Amino acid sequence: MADRVNRQWLFKSAPKAAVGPEHFEWREGPAPRPGAGEVLVKTQLLSIDPANRAWMNGATYRGQLMPGDVMDGFAIGEVVESNADGLKPGDVVEGSLGWQDYSVQKPRALTKRDGKYDDEMLIGPLGITGLTAYFGILDVARVRAGETVVVSGAGGAVGSIAGQIAKIAGCRVIGTAGGAAKCDWLVRDLGFDGAVDYKAGGVRRALKPLCPAGIDAYFDNTGGEVLEAALALMNMFGRVACCGNVSQYNTGAPPAATSGVPGFLVTKRIRMEGFIVMDFFQRRAQAEAALAGWVKSGALKAPSDVLLGLDQAPAALAGLFDGRNKGKMAVRVG
């Protein structure tokens, strides 16, 4: 199959502030061939994540992208050629396949997925998105029935699932999101008990009446103003699960780290804990079974926003920072 064409987005330069199409370069060429012990994977559904933007500016939990690299991205794909044991053409896999049609992979860099779920399910509730929400809410925020839980970025992929898991756990759940329409959607369609439009300003003032008994657990996707507002309303022994910092990824000059611990963290014995979902992967099967069950029963909705065509990837990434997505943002490559 020497005539396969590989379309790719290369990372061209690091954005000084907002990411846009000018930071990527389109290239077309022949698809690579797998060597011994390798497979050729065709990318099907590309996950578009705020972290993609963070990788462009420096090392995070992974190394920095360098100009000229294929833009990295997590994706679901299909094995189309195999010279490796354990994987055959037609197998569905997940991994860092990149913003491209084809990639050569070693089996150890891939996870074979169960073909009984479609790729939107695999990239959403049963992928990094759902697992982050699951472990963040249950293991890091450790929510309990009857508690008040606030989730920021609640209209996005992780936040929409995190809030619903807290509801399943019996909590009162308030979300924050950009715009009145998204806030209405959280309450009407996803069952949140209330929502605050952080773009309208006065987040703390708006959150307070929705959390009359204070906040027991805060799932932080955004950092910034919402984090400050939530911290001020936390109860004794409150927990803050630090999942991400999306309000800072797309800015030219994120604020410096705080020089001291706010006094109320000490007096209220608040626990703030950052986490990376991969730390919990030894319990992935257990989480997936729970998530799949909730989706099947209708207790968990997993909205997605899928753009068609690899050419859409830069716009999809920029769109995350304009809040254009409801639920999981992804690009269908084929």
Ligand SMILES: NC(=O)c1ccc[n+]([C@@H]2O[C@H](COP(=O)([O-])OP(=O)(O)OC[C@H]3O[C@@H](n4cnc5c(N)ncnc54)[C@H](OP(=O)(O)O)[C@@H]3O)[C@@H](O)[C@H]2O)c1
């Ligand atoms: N720790 C982990 O292992 C892990 C794993 C996956 C993801 N994450 C993190 O989880 C968070 C959510 O990721 P996701 O994949 O679910 O993305 P997402 O929430 O689907 O997309 C990003 C959302 O952020 C909101 N946003 C953009 N700019 C903002 C700003 N300045 N202030 C507040 N909100 C803003 C937008 O919604 P609005 O319309 O509300 O503005 C947008 O929909 C990110 O911080 C990501 O880095 C962490």
